[in-house]
Amino acid sequence: MAPYKLLLVDDFFVERENVKEMVGESDLDLVITGEADDGLEALEAIEVQRPDFVLTDIEMPLMDGLELAERIRLQYPDIHVIFFTFYEKFEYARRAVQLGAASFILKPIFKEELLAELNSIIAKKRKESEAAEREMRLKERLRESLPLLADKFKRELFSGACRHWNEERIRDSLSFYSLPFPEGSYLIMGVEIDRPHSETAEAPDAREMRTLRLGELVASSIADCPSLWSGYGDERWIVLLAFSRETTPEMGLEEGFRRAEKLIASMEAENVAVSVVIGEPFGRLAQTDEAVGQAIRALSHKFYRGYGQMIRACDIEERSVGPEAGWPVNLREQMLRVLNEGDAEEVERFVGRLFAQADRHSPAEIRGVCFAAIAYCGQWLGERRVDPFAGRGDASISWESLVRAGTLQETREWLTDFLTSVLRLIGSDSGGPGGIAEGAKAYIQQHYQEAITIKKISDHLHYSPNYLNQVFKQETGETLLEYMTKVRVEKAKALLTDTDRKVLDITTAVGYNHETYFRNVFKHYTGVTPKEYREKSKR
Incomplete structure (x- = not known):
């Protein structure tokens, strides 16, 4: 690193030579790069040399040291000014402090005192330079990170971290992240891919490229209107649309549906099916997370409505879950009884009855019943020494295909297919009638010693009483x-x-x-x- 530069300003030649000699004989990280007789000449030298320090007398012709210091403070704030003078006047000291002087030295100058002052000022300058460099590096990192920080802020706005902020603070943040947004009303759109579960494993780079490509489609569909958007995983996006104060709620909803249609068409061109939720207009940015939550809940209702839907959030009714919505208490017995009777049509009727009120349950509850069906059937077939997954390849296929069922209809079809396949296995059981x-x-x-009934026997064997009695008579007479x-x-x-x-x-x-x-x-x-x-x- 080059030594620091000092400009020496004094109308007495002898004083300048004296200082030059002292500095030259020292080991200070400092060189004297120029001299001047007065303030005007010093300003010209500063323009050319750009020194780090100016050591100046106060009493000089044409322009004194105080005026020179004032000019330096205004034009070159990074330069440190050091006064040295014969005059120990309070007014001079007060003005020196006001002008931000780095030091105030009285003449005659003693070598030890001068070098100590210069060494202290150099150390201070070095710390300031290091701090300035750190600040510059941090600002550069901040500038480079702004896109990521802007995306982080959008997620915070959508997730509720800004819920208790006032509108001014939110708008200041939007401005800082270069996210201009008009004041008025707002509307949330939720976008979700309808079939997120790939049939085959996807390489990480291919998955990321697909996510980026689909994210660009979301962005392009809203590029010509004030909006923010953020991805929620690989398969879901949240969009915040902004409207002017003159836009009525009805106009905002109409625009939301128009954007949704455009987005669905763009995704279809990429052979990607999506469902879109359009929320209700709201007036404060701090309410964004509530609207996002409503949109995400509404997206789950495509399970009941099917794929490729435009759903208005306010049209969604909360599902009533609990015993009152109930599944059959003896679900296992009913299911295995149907299978033991060996009638494929009865399987379809059973599933139809089971799903008649399924839309009163959450998707998780409905899938839970289907997972239970896998467990029930596997256990029952195992008791009969029948391989539960014979002819089905990997035993995980049933679970995976159930997870991929994204709608109520697909889940119903899955359960029917699964129970029918179990029915075929039971039919091939060597036990038969x-x-x-x-x-x-x-x-x-x-x-026989107990109070047994035909119903007890049929319940134990998981058959209906009539069917069991019919088969028994056929076999035994x-x-x-x-x-x-x-x-x-x-x-x-x-x-x-x-x-x-x-x-x-x-x-x-x-x-x-x-x-x-x-x-x-x-x-x-x-x-x-x-x-x-x-x-x-x-x-």
């Missing part, structure tokens, strides 16, 4: 009730023959509550009463 009958027999053999009665009577016969238990005890042991009824059933099947049967068996 014979397996159903054997399952019913096994249950009766294990529970008897109804469930006939088989259950036969089992109980055979168990009772064994107890009558092998034990001395009372008939009343045997009645309850084989699942009957009333002895009289048991005696009637036993006699109907054997032709004799329980007592007569015991007596005959002992002969």
Whole structure:
């Protein structure tokens, strides 16, 4: 780094030579680059040499040191002025302070004092230079970062960080980030790609390029009107439109719909389908985040309305969720019963009933029911030793295809397709109808002592009572009730023959509550009463 430069101003030649000698013999980071006899000559030298310091006498002809210092302060504020004079007058010292003098030295000058003062001033100058360089670097970084900072401010405005700011502060920020915006009314548009989930993995550079390209389409659709926009992830954008004070709310909405149509057409030209929400006009920029929140909530309603929609935010009703909107409490039992009956048309009817009031639920709740269907079916098929994903390739396909279902209709179709595919797996189960009958027999053999009913058996096996009874009779030639009665009577016969238990005890042991009824059933099947049967068996 080059040494600092000093201009020496004094009408006494001897004084100038004395100072030059002192400075020249020192190790100060300083060189004397010029001399002047008075203030006027000094100004001419300053214009050429641009020194860092001016060491000047006060009493000089033509222009004294005080006037010279005033001119330097106005024209060259970075130059430090040092006074040295024979006159120890308070007025001189006061004026020197007013003029921002770096130092005030009395003559005669002593070498140690002069060098100490100059060294102190050089150190001060060096710190100021370093600070100025840091400030310059920071300003340059700020200038380079302004686009990013402007985008950050837009996201803050949209997210609510400016909610409690007054309008003046928000407008000052807009001006600082070079985001001119008229005063008047405002309107939010929400834009979202309808099918954000790619079928195949997308390389990071391709994804970023696609996001930039689509962002440019959003920007071009609003380029000819005062607006701000910001991306929310790769698939969603928020646009803030501004209108003059003369624009009525109706005119603002009309313009919003016109912009939405233009944007949808631009995206379609890129083979990209989008849905657009048009919010309600509002009057204060501090209300922006409320309008953004309304738009984002409204975008979720494309799940019910379908793709490629223009949705007005105020037309959206909040979904009523909770028990009153309820899904069937016994959803699992109903679902597996339908599948066990093996009727594809019944599957469609079941899904139709299930989705009849699905629009009262949030998309997350509806998908949750579908995810539960995957779990229920997987567990049930596993119990039957059937591979839940046989023939379906990767087991994650069902989950991924459900996530890609972006509308209520697509989700309904997904559930129908999934349950139908499970139905085919059940149909291919080696157990078939014979397996159903054997399952019913096994249950009766294990529970004949209890108060079992056909409904209990059908619930356990996940069939409707009528279907189960029909299949059982086809396979065995008897109804469930006939088989259950036969089992109980055979168990009772064994107890009558092998034990001395009372008939009343045997009645309850084989699942009957009333002895009289048991005696009637036993006699109907054997032709004799329980007592007569015991007596005959002992002969």
